[in-house]
Amino acid sequence: MSAETPSKLQRMIKAGHLAVTSEVGPPRSADGAVIERKAELIKDYVDAINVTDNQTSVCRLCSLAACIRIKQMGLEPVLQMVTRDRNRIALQSDILGAASFGINNILCLTGDHQHFGDHATCANVFDLDSTQLAMTVRMMRDEGKLLGGFEFEVRPQMFIGAAANPFAGPNVDIRVARLAKKVAAGVQFVQTQCIYNMDTFKTFMKMVVDRGLHEKVAVLAGITPMKNVGMAKYMKNRVPGIDVPDEIVKRMGGVPKEKQAEEGINLAIEQMEELKGVEGVRGFHIMAIEWEEKVPEIVKRVGLYPRPQLAA
């Protein structure tokens, strides 16, 4: 986590608090008020708010504009950036733009393939991948240099993040190796894929700790509360890279329909309680998909509210 930035998220982690982040998905229209509404719902319960970048390749109001809006509300945004839609010129340009508004957190992603989204016939870019984007941000921040070699004075002060998915293929070893690679590229924090398979996650974290990676990168555990058993099944069968064990599907299906949402929240809270004790976990990233109103309840029930105040 070497380089220090003005990022509130970074300072929170450094102060030894369990950090809490959540996300806001921008609307599929020019309605900026949606972002404000969603941010208002969660602002007192999180340290930073991720804004997704055309997630699942569905075209939406842009992440950068939404982050600026959140920043102007006096909150702390995390700019998610995928390399699918922009080449290195556009990516670096957006990073400079974001930094000019005092945005201090970036999450470097490759992004889902466009085939998932609403513009499946488009060309993709993938000039860089997530790891290379992280290297690029680090170079801009630490050396004041663009990939093309141009040197500049006012550097973007970015706390550099990425995603980690302990559950994807081919195996946990490679997932740890890939995290090490991202750390070598300059990544300082990761937000993980939603965790349902606790055993796999713990194996992953043990390897991370054994290698000492947890001292170089803050792992924020990804939590997505399930709304109902249908969502559990969908995630299990249809979303690549998500591992939902059968017990969880059974547990969700084992309660009456009207109680399933509550059961989903209970499950998330139990998981978070358990994760608090896992070495190397430095906080949580709560992805309550179109369910932002539940974030306050979750944060309160796991005893992470009120959020600690940092000296200015």
Added chain:
Amino acid sequence: MIKAKPKPMEEIIDNVKGFSKLLIAGCDGCVTVCEAGGLKEAKVLAAALRLYFTQGGKQAQVDETSLTRQCEKEYLAQLSDRIDNYDAVVSLACGCGIQYLAEMYDKKVVFPGVDTCFLGVNEERGLYSERCQACGRCILAETGGICPIARCSKRMLNGPCGGSEGGKCEVNKDIPCGWELIYERLKTLGQLERFETPTVPKDWTTSRDGGPRKIVREDLRI
């Protein structure tokens, strides 16, 4: 080599229906191997078009031929004495051959008879799959002999992504995850340490991003 597939008949008919003297020109190169454009395919297309014209009550001449390679002037020149007998040519060569034919006989209308798809291999007869995107600076030495540009759906140079599952790509369960293949190969070769070093951004100027490409080999030129 280059892989192509026959164009839908409707599209070819739509292109040629206004003409009455047609030459179907096959190519004995790559497109013959994938059975999209050799002499045999030229004959089938010519027969089909003759049936089409005749049943419509139109007198039309449709002949077929095939050249050793349409991407070379010497072979294309073999058409010079008879091309004027036709008012249009349907070329069954790959996109290169079709263009070179059009370039050489610039007053002749030339239509494509195949869709040129990719650089690939014959897994078996009738099953061809992509292996290379001709990026112009081969990195197979670093990736266990498996190309992430052609075989990872997101051409990642530091994969696999978080969507890789059970050896399959997030895009589709029929696509093997290129990065999982690389992983398996590197493991076999005892080179897994390669997974830990980030690969820097690639110079794409030698790929299509640099504009139309050319190879000049002074050692070969006369």
Added chain:
Amino acid sequence: MRLQYPPNVRIIEVPCSGKVDILHLLLAFEQGADGVIVVGCMEGDCHYLAGNLFAKKRVQRVKEILDQVGLGGERVGMYNLSSGMGPRFAEIIREMTQKIMELGPSPIRIAKGTAVRAAGEVAA
């Protein structure tokens, strides 16, 4: 055993149905056939293992081509018989002849003037 089948059918013998190529079928139509069927051994019984399976695919491709060029894919068909099925062979020929009669002469013959299309008329 003498079997009765319509006399307007021309039989071409090949060593295996797998010998029949797309081009043979297309050329038969070019030369004025109103319909063509390929008769191979029962699936699994081809002496060359898969000849009849290849034939089936080729017939399918010719069906598509005939549909696309305006002759109609119904004019071509594939059947599988064993050597002991003479009566079934005659029946198939009668069925196919009947079907072709209903379809009328091939547009190729009409265009070439060797047949005229008239309701119910059968070209011999």
